[in-house]
Every structure is written in C-alpha cells, then in structure tokens.
Amino acid sequence: MKLINKISIVSFITLFAFSCVQDDDYSVPQSIGQEENQKLVQLLNEIESGSADLMTISEVKNLFVSGEVNQIESNLVVRGYISSSDFSGNFYKEFYMQDEIENPSAGIKVSINQVDSYNQFNVGREVYIKLQGLSVGETNSGDGVIAIGGGGNAAGDEISEISENRASDCILRSSNSFTLVPxxxxxxxxxxxxxxxxxxxxxxxxxxxxxxxxxxxxxxxxxxxxxxxxxxxxxxxxxxxxxxxxxxxxxxxxxxxxxxxxxxxxxxxxxxxxxxxxxxxxxxxxxxxCDPLFADDFSSNNLDNWNIVSVVGEQGWEITPYGNPAPSAKISGFSGGSNANEDWLITSIIDLSTLSTVTLNFQSVVRYNGPSLEVYASSDYSGGDPTSDGNWIELSVTLDADSSSWSSWTDSGNIDLSSYAGGNVYIAFKYVSTSSASATYEIDNVLLTGE
The missing domain is CATH 2.40.50.140 (Nucleic acid-binding proteins)
Incomplete structure (x- = not known):
C-alpha cells in the first residue's frame, strides 16, 4: 500500500526559489462578503510578510509524483484565474484555473465537493488557494491530469475532493474578475x-x-x-x-x-x-x-486508401496500434537484423481538376538509424512499379529527426502542391533500408486540402 507523501517547504526549497512579490497588487477586495474578505486580508498579509509563499501553478504541478498523493505541510499559496464553468453541467465537482488572463502557460484542476459553483467560481475570477493541508495528485490514477484535492484514498494514489466546508477556508476569491482571452x-x-x-x-x-x-x-x-x-x-x-x-x-x-x-x-x-x-x-x-481531398488518420485500421508496392525485401508497410493518436502506418526493415528493402506507400488517385491551390500535410516519427524516408508526388502514375511507372518528384518535407523517442511526432509543415492543380496527383512515401541500417518510421494524419 502506498502512503500519502507529506511535502514541506524544506523538502523542495532547493528546487524552487520562493519569494514575496512586492510589486503585486494585494489590495483588499470589497464585494465578496465580509468573512471571505477578512480571510483573504489575512492571507495577503501573510504573503507580503513572507510567512506564506506564493507559488505559480507550474511550481505546484512540479510537486506531482506519478502514482502518488503529495500532501502539502508548508504554508504555500497558489493564485490563478478560473477557466472552466459548471453552468451548463458539462463539468462536475471540479474547476480548472490558469496562471494568466491572456497567453497562459499552465493550468491545473481543482477537485471540490461542490456543484453549481459557477456563480462563486465564475470564469475569469481571480482566486487564491491555501495549499497547507491539501494534496497534489490525480483524481483517477494515471489519467495525466494534475489536480489539487483534499486528501488521498486508501491506496495513496488518488486525491479526494476538497469538502465544501473546507473550501470556504482555503479557496478564497478576490473581487477581481476578468474576461479571459482564449x-x-x-x-x-x-x-x-x-x-x-x-x-x-x-x-x-x-x-x-x-x-x-x-x-x-x-x-x-x-x-x-x-x-x-x-x-x-x-x-x-x-x-x-x-x-x-x-x-x-x-x-x-x-x-x-x-x-x-x-x-x-x-x-x-x-x-x-x-x-x-x-x-x-x-x-x-x-x-x-473544408472537407479534404484526401485524408487518412488510419483509424480504419487498414491501408485500403493506398497502393503498397514492395520493390525489394520481405518487409512492408503495415498498420501499427500506435500513432498520433493510434493507429498509424508503419515500416521497418528490421527482422532478426537489418534487411535490404525498398517499399512504397502510394495514395489512390486524387482529383485536383477544379482547384487552384493544393496543400499536403502529415506527421511522422522515427526510431533507430537508417536511410531517411522520402516523399514524392506524381501526376502520371498508373499503378505499377513506381521505379519505372510515372515521373516522381521528391518533395521538401520536415520529418522527425529524433531517432531515440517514440513520442517525438513531427509535423511535415504545409507542402504546396498547387503546381498539380487542374489535374490528378499521387503522393508516395518511399522507404529504404540496408543490411546494416534499418530505421522504423510511422506516419499519421495524411491530409491533402485545396481550394
């Protein structure tokens, strides 16, 4: 069983430099109720005197440890601006807040045992949260959404909601309410x-x-x-x-x-x-x-939109249960070692007869070392061996260059194919490997648009 970790300022003072921001406006709000006013007055005085440390949302998120609940023991405070609303019923017992009114860089979830909170915690409302005694973790372990909560479950891997009574003491509104710029x-x-x-x-x-x-x-x-x-x-x-x-x-x-x-x-x-x-x-x-001329995110789990041509070697293009998001099209010349291959993945014919501008876009990821993937276009391919059928022009595209990671999906950029407008076009991905070097490529979200 995991235990709830207790975090004090001593344990992470070497990671973050906390200081009171003397230039901030800690003026006392006058329109949110006398009791809440008094609590916020006291909290702002603590921040200004240095007895409480004001953190950024990013710093709070950095306290998160995967699979654990971290309870805050020190007198820490985080400030943010409410970004969500449960007015429509789309959010339930939670709200999100972000670090800036415009051009925000970090957001965090707050789990609270309160419904219909939209009047109290309206979008754009500035709030201060006293973190002492609260916890940082996930409401559903492994969901990837860092949140502030009241405590932890028995297993110590999920936070619980902040009770409504407790929220009135630790989640304090200022009188400032802004229009967020998305x-x-x-x-x-x-x-x-x-x-x-x-x-x-x-x-x-x-x-x-x-x-x-x-x-x-x-x-x-x-x-x-x-x-x-x-x-x-x-x-x-x-x-x-x-x-x-x-x-x-x-x-x-x-x-x-x-x-x-x-x-x-x-x-x-x-x-x-x-x-x-x-x-x-x-x-x-x-x-x-703006329906595309050609689009394949491979969610159909097949390559029916493509002509697969293996010129050399036994390996070939296939569907893989990974992608951006999964699935995607994959090619590798490795099978018990590197093997010599030349494999083409070619679109079906794409009609551009009524268009004047055409753009291609896709995403790629690469692992291991080997010859780079190449991308071509042809207007006169007829379905045969691409090494002898059709005139193929290599396109200038951006490919993933980080061969050490599966998560480095890279956008190709928008490739101008307007020179093919008024006719037909085929797009091809050409893969080559050798007996000594065989990269693995995945491609996803192939899109051809035009006007």
Missing part, C-alpha cells in the same frame, strides 16, 4: 502542456460522418467523444461532452467550420486528450466546411 491554437499545436487552459481551436470542423448526430450519444450514460479535424493541417482532437450537460441532445453543427473554444484536459482513463466546452455558445462555426 489561447488561439491550431489543432496540431494542442498538447498536454495546455491541460487546464481556455483554448480556441482555429479552423476546425466535426469529422465527416457525424451528420445528424448529437453532442452526446443517447445510449451513453456518461460522456461522448466526437472527433474534430483541422481545415489547415492534419491536427485532430476529440470533443468530450457529459450526458448531464444542458446541450447533450443538441445537434452537432456538421455543415460548417470555424472556431471552437473550451478547456483542454484528458478523458477519465487518460487515454485521449480532449476539449470540454463551458457552453455550447463557444462553438463559432461560421464558415463552410
């Missing part, structure tokens, strides 16, 4: 560093095939995830909606695209990065759909 990102730019932040995903739309569906599957008792895709690159993200939200039976706006704004987090088990809405009004799809 962090504007493309879908491909969103990552786990944005968990807890109020983010606007730009140029997004719901994936094709979701026509006629609601935010929540009526057969689901808890949550439903719907796929979002980018209009400008190969980025994807899942929108998660609670069955208890007041818009659970609203139709998805699948006929348009635009901006969608919400909180970045992970699902219950931590399997997927997701966005959750504060309100359905934060979906601003005011442009027409």
């Amino acid at each position: 962090l504007a990102l493309n879908l491909s730019e969103i990552n786990d560093s944005h968990i807890g932040l109020y983010v606007s995903a730009l140029s997004a739309q719901f994936s094709a095939g979701l026509d006629g569906l609601t935010y929540v599957d009526p057969d689901e008792d808890y949550d439903t995830q719907r796929d979002l895709e980018s209009c400008i690159d190969s980025g994807t993200l899942k929108l998660e909606t609670s069955a208890f939200s007041n818009f659970n039976d609203s139709m998805l706006p699948t006929e348009s695209s635009g901006t969608i704004t919400g909180i970045i987090t992970r699902d219950y088990f931590g399997d997927n990065r997701v966005m959750m809405l504060n309100t359905k009004d934060d979906v601003n799809f005011d442009s027409s759909r």
Whole structure:
C-alpha cells in the first residue's frame, strides 16, 4: 500500500526559489462578503510578510509524483484565474484555473465537493488557494491530469475532493474578475502542456460522418467523444461532452467550420486528450466546411486508401496500434537484423481538376538509424512499379529527426502542391533500408486540402 507523501517547504526549497512579490497588487477586495474578505486580508498579509509563499501553478504541478498523493505541510499559496464553468453541467465537482488572463502557460484542476459553483467560481475570477493541508495528485490514477484535492484514498494514489466546508477556508476569491482571452491554437499545436487552459481551436470542423448526430450519444450514460479535424493541417482532437450537460441532445453543427473554444484536459482513463466546452455558445462555426481531398488518420485500421508496392525485401508497410493518436502506418526493415528493402506507400488517385491551390500535410516519427524516408508526388502514375511507372518528384518535407523517442511526432509543415492543380496527383512515401541500417518510421494524419 502506498502512503500519502507529506511535502514541506524544506523538502523542495532547493528546487524552487520562493519569494514575496512586492510589486503585486494585494489590495483588499470589497464585494465578496465580509468573512471571505477578512480571510483573504489575512492571507495577503501573510504573503507580503513572507510567512506564506506564493507559488505559480507550474511550481505546484512540479510537486506531482506519478502514482502518488503529495500532501502539502508548508504554508504555500497558489493564485490563478478560473477557466472552466459548471453552468451548463458539462463539468462536475471540479474547476480548472490558469496562471494568466491572456497567453497562459499552465493550468491545473481543482477537485471540490461542490456543484453549481459557477456563480462563486465564475470564469475569469481571480482566486487564491491555501495549499497547507491539501494534496497534489490525480483524481483517477494515471489519467495525466494534475489536480489539487483534499486528501488521498486508501491506496495513496488518488486525491479526494476538497469538502465544501473546507473550501470556504482555503479557496478564497478576490473581487477581481476578468474576461479571459482564449489561447488561439491550431489543432496540431494542442498538447498536454495546455491541460487546464481556455483554448480556441482555429479552423476546425466535426469529422465527416457525424451528420445528424448529437453532442452526446443517447445510449451513453456518461460522456461522448466526437472527433474534430483541422481545415489547415492534419491536427485532430476529440470533443468530450457529459450526458448531464444542458446541450447533450443538441445537434452537432456538421455543415460548417470555424472556431471552437473550451478547456483542454484528458478523458477519465487518460487515454485521449480532449476539449470540454463551458457552453455550447463557444462553438463559432461560421464558415463552410473544408472537407479534404484526401485524408487518412488510419483509424480504419487498414491501408485500403493506398497502393503498397514492395520493390525489394520481405518487409512492408503495415498498420501499427500506435500513432498520433493510434493507429498509424508503419515500416521497418528490421527482422532478426537489418534487411535490404525498398517499399512504397502510394495514395489512390486524387482529383485536383477544379482547384487552384493544393496543400499536403502529415506527421511522422522515427526510431533507430537508417536511410531517411522520402516523399514524392506524381501526376502520371498508373499503378505499377513506381521505379519505372510515372515521373516522381521528391518533395521538401520536415520529418522527425529524433531517432531515440517514440513520442517525438513531427509535423511535415504545409507542402504546396498547387503546381498539380487542374489535374490528378499521387503522393508516395518511399522507404529504404540496408543490411546494416534499418530505421522504423510511422506516419499519421495524411491530409491533402485545396481550394
């Protein structure tokens, strides 16, 4: 059984340098109730005198140890701005807060045994949390979402909620309430560093095939995830909606695209990065759909959209249960040792006859050393051996160069293929290995768009 770790300032003073920020405005709020006012007056005085240390959200998150609950013993305080709201019922007994009103760099979850907290903890409200006696951990062990809670479970690997009575003493509002400026990102730019932040995903739309569906599957008792895709690159993200939200039976706006704004987090088990809405009004799809000319995220678990040609060797392109997210297409010349191979993965024919601009985008990851993957385009391929069939032009792309990690997925950049507009095009990934060097490549989220 794991024990709850107790953290005091002595144990991490060498990791962080705490100091009272004399330039901060610790003016006393006047419009939040006399008792709460008095508690905050005392807390701000403690910070200014140095008897309490004001931490950043990033510093609090750095106290987290995977699989453990860390209880804070020292007189530490963290300040933030509320980024989520349970007004619509999409959040339950929790709120998120971030470190800045605009251009935030860190967010954190706060687990609290309180519902309908949106009036007290409204979006943009400045709050101070007295951390002494509280804990840092995960509400569901392994979910990847660092949170502040009241204590720990018997196993010592999950935090419990802060009780409503305790919250009135340790979560103190100032009178300051601001309009948060959402962090504007493309879908491909969103990552786990944005968990807890109020983010606007730009140029997004719901994936094709979701026509006629609601935010929540009526057969689901808890949550439903719907796929979002980018209009400008190969980025994807899942929108998660609670069955208890007041818009659970609203139709998805699948006929348009635009901006969608919400909180970045992970699902219950931590399997997927997701966005959750504060309100359905934060979906601003005011442009027409941007369905791609060709798109494959390999979620179908097959390579049916591709022509696989093995010129040399026994190894070939295949589906792997890993990816960005999983699955993806994989190639390796290693089998009991490095082997000589030349393998091509070629798209089906893509019609560009009505377009004037065309862009290709994909993502790649590499492990081990070997010849670099190459990417080609052809307008006259006819389905045979690509070494003799068609004129192939090598494209200038960005590939993953970190052969030591499976997590270094790299975006190709937007590759201009407008010179092929007005006709047809094929895209090919050419892999080569030798008897002495065989890299392993995975590719994902291949996307061709045009206008």
